Amino acid sequence: MNADDTSKDECSGDSSPLPSGTVVHTRAPAKLNLFLELCARRDDGFHEIDTVMVPIDWCDEITMSRTSTPGVQLSVDWMPSKLVRSQRLGIADDPAAIDALLGIPADETNLVSRGLVRMIQRFGIQGGFRCDLRKSIPAGAGMGGASSDAAAAIRCAAKLCGISAQSPELFQICAEIGSDVPFFLGHGNQPLAAARATGRGEILNPVPTAGPLDIVVIYPCVSLSTAKVYAASQVPPDPQAADAVVSALALGDVGKIGSAMMNRLSDPARILAPQIDEILKSVWRGGYRTCQLTGSGSACFALVNSTVEASRLASNLRAKFERSSNAGCGAIVETARTTRVPSIVSIQ
Numbered sequence: 016m017n018a019d020d021t022s023k024d025e026c027s028g029d030s031s032p033l034p035s036g037t038v039v040h041t042r043a044p045a046k047l048n049l050f051l052e053l054c055a056r057r058d059d060g061f062h063e064i065d066t067v068m069v070p071i072d073w074c075d076e077i078t079m080s081r082t083s084t085p086g087v088q089l090s091v092d093w094m095p096s097k098l099v100r101s102q103r104l105g106i107a108d109d110p111a112a113i114d115a116l117l118g119i120p121a122d123e124t125n126l127v128s129r130g131l132v133r134m135i136q137r138f139g140i141q142g143g144f145r146c147d148l149r150k151s152i153p154a155g156a157g158m159g160g161a162s163s164d165a166a167a168a169i170r171c172a173a174k175l176c177g178i179s180a181q182s183p184e185l186f187q188i189c190a191e192i193g194s195d196v197p198f199f200l201g202h203g204n205q206p207l208a209a210a211r212a213t214g215r216g217e218i219l220n221p222v223p224t225a226g227p228l229d230i231v232v233i234y235p236c237v238s239l240s241t242a243k244v245y246a247a248s249q250v251p252p253d254p255q256a257a258d259a260v261v262s263a264l265a266l267g268d269v270g271k272i273g274s275a276m277m278n279r280l281s282d283p284a285r286i287l288a289p290q291i292d293e294i295l296k297s298v299w300r301g302g303y304r305t306c307q308l309t310g311s312g313s314a315c316f317a318l319v320n321s322t323v324e325a326s327r328l329a330s331n332l333r334a335k336f337e338r339s340s341n342a343g344c345g346a347i348v349e350t351a352r353t354t355r356v357p358s359i360v361s362i363q
């Protein structure tokens with residue numbers, strides 16, 4: 016997926032209800048946190064944070080249509096299949112691990128369902144939606160998969176029902192569903208290549224970038240609870256600011272970005288999941304100090320200088336961390352590039 020996938024009409028807000036039977040499709044990109052600081056613990060159980068996020072072209076896919084039947088009919092599957100994913104993770108013969116890592120709810124607890132139910136209620140939409148969600152983004156990885164899916168489904172519903180993509184209610188619904196969700200809506204009329212988020216993560220300021228960044232993502236065979244990682248974290252006495260990362264992003268200077276990167280949730284996540292510690296130390300020993308945890312984990316990522324370097328690092332890390340099936344938990348290593356959100360909502 017590249018930046019051109021951002022639809023112009025999606026940004027112009029031209030909307031009228033689509034004919035009955037129309038099917039729309041969009042991608043839901045993952046995100047990485049180049050910087051994440053804890054500024055304070057709030058009385059409502061959340062933290063004031065200062066974070067810089069970039070969307071990447073590792074995406075889930077959503078296909079949606081309206082139904083005359085009220086409610087949300089949701090199907091969830093993995094790309095290319097749950098079996099292939101379990102084999103790549105080395106858990107094909109471990110039903111408990113498959114459930115823990117690949118078990119995605121298809122009921123009202125799925126953030127896609129939560130978002131669509133709120134759309135139906137907030138806009139008095141007649142009937143309901145059918146949504147087919149095809150997963151690629153690992154869950155419990157700190158990559159914003161569920162949040163991105165929710166924002167993508169909300170944008171598809173808006174397109175189907177002739178609701179402007181700029182309607183403030185869309186942002187409100189996203190902010191109600193989760194702290195990461197508003198980021199995936201983009202920012203006003205402009206596609207978003209990077210954002211600095213404060214509050215609990217819902218207050219967004221676009222960050223200028225010099226162009227796409229090349230990345231290697233390593234997802235270990237473990238799913239981490241965001242709430243548990245935050246609960247195990249400490250607010251520092253002197254929180255760092257994201258200004259250095261923001262300036263380096265504008266320059267597109269990978270070395271400068273790398274030396275300004277930081278994630279305050281890394282230490283608690285490494286204690287909760289020692290696999291993360293093993294991966295980080297191994298990649299750092301390989302000379303990639305730009306490698307760090309994203310969000311609340313468990314995935315880690317390294318910034319590199321080119322797609323060639325990304326391919327080379329990824330093949331080295333696959334040899335080290337990926338297992339054949341049934342050889343015990345491994346990891347999934349993928350190259351990626353930063354992109355922009357939201358992606359186009361296309362009519363099938």
Ligand SMILES: C[C@](O)(CO)[C@H](O)COP(=O)(O)OP(=O)(O)OC[C@H]1O[C@@H](n2ccc(N)nc2=O)[C@H](O)[C@@H]1O
Pocket residue numbers: 048051060061062063064066068157159162192193194195196214215216241242243245246310311
């Ligand atoms: C770690 C990040 O992914 C970084 O982008 C986000 O801060 C988390 O965003 P998210 O997964 O959408 O989180 P939410 O679903 O809103 O909150 C899940 C739980 O994480 C904790 N949480 C989340 C956000 C925040 N600013 N402070 C918190 O302490 C709270 O215990 C909350 O109940």
Ligand SMILES: Nc1ncnc2c1ncn2[C@@H]1O[C@H](COP(=O)(O)OP(=O)(O)OP(=O)(O)O)[C@@H](O)[C@H]1O
Pocket residue numbers: 118119120124125126127153154155156157158159160161162163164165193195238241310311312
């Ligand atoms: N659409 C969805 N995709 C994946 N998981 C979902 C979805 N809806 C609800 N979930 C549940 O939410 C849990 C967390 O999923 P995920 O990690 O993708 O969420 P997130 O909060 O957006 O991302 P992050 O890991 O950055 O916090 C999953 O383990 C799953 O049980």
